[in-house]
Amino acid sequence: MTEVSLTRLNNVASHKLIGGGVRNVNVSLQYYDRQLAASLPNFAYFHIYGLQRHLGDLKAGMSSEDSSLKPSYEVPKWITADLLDVGEDMISSWENVYCEDPDNPDRDPPGYIGYRNVLRDAHREYKALFEAQEEMRSSGRFLSSIVTAMPKMPFTTSLRISDRPNRIQEKDAYFLDRDYYASMRALMLAPHTWSDAAVLYTRPDFDPPGELLHKLPVAIHEAGTVLRQITIQCSTPWSYETLRMSLSERSSLVASVQSLDAFSLLVDGINGRNGWILPINEGAPGLVFDLLSSFMSTSSLSKLTIAFPEFGLRPSCLFEVLNRTPDAQPRTVRLKGAAFYLRELQKYLDHFDLPCELILEVPDLIVGSWVDLAECLHNHPMVSTVILSSWGGDLENPEKRTQWISDEEKRLNDYLQKRTHVNPFINNEA
Missing domain, CATH: 3.80.10 (Leucine-rich repeat, LRR (right-handed beta-alpha superhelix))
Structure with missing residues (x-):
């Protein structure tokens, strides 16, 4: 939509x-969520959870070929322990957004503000996509x-x-591409399946x-x-x-x-x-x-x-x-x-x-x-x-x-x- x-x-x-x-015509009924669009802290929380889960899958896949937690796809060779540390830093930086704690260049480690800006920019675009979706649905367009x-x-x-x-x-892959900012942004702007509503919130604000x-x-x-x-x-x-x-x-x-x-x-x-x-x-x-x-x-x-x-x-x-x-x-x-x-x-x-x-x-x-x-x-x-x-x-x-x-x-x-x-x-x- x-x-x-x-x-x-x-x-x-x-x-x-x-x-x-x-x-044949394939009509996709994926959607953008009202609460994620309305609240940057909610958007941050959703991706903190998502990236934590993704890093866990990558670690399992790197540590053991037989792990039941390893991703269903092949982990790219260029994903290293250093890159996983970058992911952990991103999560730490986004926690400040979730807590609505403003940026502080004197306090924040190098790169943290940049990681938050990736999240903020994606949220602005997500909000615009949600508004367009609602207009198309309500108008019948x-x-x-x-x-x-x-x-x-x-x-x-x-x-x-x-x-x-x-x-x-x-693949739920924040680090799918070597240029991980591109795949991260693509995932943040991707619409949701119907079942995603059940894991977003106890009472998702979307039908x-x-x-x-x-x-x-x-x-x-x-x-x-x-x-x-x-x-x-x-x-x-x-x-x-x-x-x-x-x-x-x-x-x-x-x-x-x-x-x-x-x-x-x-x-x-x-x-x-x-x-x-x-x-x-x-x-x-x-x-x-x-x-x-x-x-x-x-x-x-x-x-x-x-x-x-x-x-x-x-x-x-x-x-x-x-x-x-x-x-x-x-x-x-x-x-x-x-x-x-x-x-x-x-x-x-x-x-x-x-x-x-x-x-x-x-x-x-x-x-x-x-x-x-x-x-x-x-x-x-x-x-x-x-x-x-x-x-x-x-x-x-x-x-x-x-x-x-x-x-x-x-x-x-x-x-x-x-x-x-x-x-x-x-x-x-x-």
Whole structure:
């Protein structure tokens, strides 16, 4: 949600040759935080914490190749103990900003005032970016700019909505570049993902623009663009309330997706973190599944992918939603993190009267036996199933759960794919 990104989109859309080659548009819903923009001490505290964490990762990576704390990226060779000392000096200098202690050239060690000025300059720019963001959101210009641009790109039929970080944020690397002032400034001016709100403050002063998850497809459809593919890939929002739709908004969303061929809701997080764990007491499941069922309310859907974090769903709630959308009979269904009762799965499979490929990734069978599950999937005349998981029913004792070895997973899938007629669970019981 930046002025630069909207300008780039408009330039691409206005160029007949380049715009004609665009097939998909990625809308990033990262944001700038109100409290960080409003308060230099808050901004200083956030980066004191961030740099401390980064230095700890670098030290772990330099001291041991096997450390669990080492960064996921390769630590540059030019990062030395002396550079880490510079980082510690930066933190010490910023602590004065956090405490609102004014500069004192007679007291401050060499370089401290310069380090603080880097922080102050970045904060001024961050504040300007936040103000521009708020203007774009309140005026509707962010939404209208995207809606206006897409019809100019006649072959654009795919929309991706995400809050995924860029390269700088992914590595959280204040010292990513040899010219570390450049990477430090880039990181300080980078927007945040939705899940960042949960670690910024106890009560962050920002509502992730979740309403755009349903408003964008509707506005794009009303402007004349037919969407064939939609992917939503956002980390957990601070509040799911922004996903709430009125009856008219829901009807508009359903109307806008009647030509949809593929839909993906990828909310399992990054590396197992920041996925959508739905708190039941806040009504989150109802809001999320109302949104999901709206996107699935079309008979044109041929590919459906839903990914939640493992144990992120209460038992059977996903299949409750799937069973409420009988018109959707995709040719490919991929479900990750689904916890279910066997009877709910059987009810869903009964909808299919045309061939379908079903992929169950880390499924969690709550009620029912793995013997019956395997037989149900093997015997279905229209559904071809693959299970991708590192654990499940014990082949020796299917009532117990265990860690699978690759050979056990293969034996199960050979049975599900009808390459053998020997149920591995029954065979081991005999």
